[in-house]
Amino acid sequence: MLKAQEMMALFNLAIEDYHIKDHVDQEMKNPFPMDSLQEMLYQKNWIDTVQWHLEDIIRDPAIKPQKALEIKRRIDASNQDRTDMVEQIDDAILSLYTDVQVQSFARLNTESPGWAIDRLSILALKIFHMNVEAQREDVTPELLAKNQHKLSVLKVQEEDLCTAIDQLLDDLATGKRIAKVYRQMKMYNDPELNPVLYQNK
Structure with a gap:
């Protein structure tokens, strides 16, 4: 099983690969x-x-309404892809522990490993982009200091979250904690559950 810092390294690789071209339509x-x-x-x-970059684009004050709608639809689709990937990651990780004997004192975890790893992925993006802001030369010393402080806090958060994820995975492996995957059952983009969609069939 990968350690959380190894996962972080994979996230950083994906971020660096993306920023070679830095375009939302490039091929992965x-x-x-x-x-x-x-x-x-x-x-x-x-x-x-x-x-992350679609969210930047849609906040452009000069964006035209039709373009904004197009980007909003892409963000909605991306959110569904994100959820689907978290559940795939959970399935892959939890399948490793199906034969583990659960301890009588085991506690149910509040989130699955996949959702903790999701937070780590977002944190990797925050650190990458805050690092850019912490090196700008076109801002006041006060803003630069503020950005550098935020970056240092994010680095502490990275260390803490990695530790927590490793502890969770270790506890799952030894039966000290229980994690369940509840399928997200998102309603807003489901044509059978969103009234706006099913009433307009």
């Missing part, structure tokens, strides 16, 4: 074997990275 070239956990993690972060 995943370097890892199909259906491996590494391949899933790289793809997960690529989805997050593209969405």
Whole structure:
């Protein structure tokens, strides 16, 4: 099983690969074997990275309404892809622990490993972009200091989250904690559950 810092390294690789061209329509070239956990993690972060930049684009004050609608639809689709990838990652990780004897004192975890890893992927993006802001030369010393402080806090958060993920995975492996995957059952983009969609069939 990968350690959280190894996952972080995969996320950083995906972020660096994206920023070679830095374009939301570029093709992803995943370097890892199909259906491996590494391949899933790289793809997960690529989805997050593209969405990060779509979120930037849609906040352009000069964006035209039709373009904004197009980007909003892409963000909605990306959110579904993100959720699907988290569940794939959960399935892959939890399948490793199906034969583990659960301890009588085991506690149910509040989130699955996949959703904790999702937070780590987003954190990798925050650190990458805050690092850019912490090196700008076109801002006041006060803003630069503020950005550098934020970056230092994010680095502490990275260390803490990596530790927590490793502890969770270790506890799952030894039966000290229980994690369940509840399928997200998103309603807003389901034509059978969103009234706006099913009433307009």
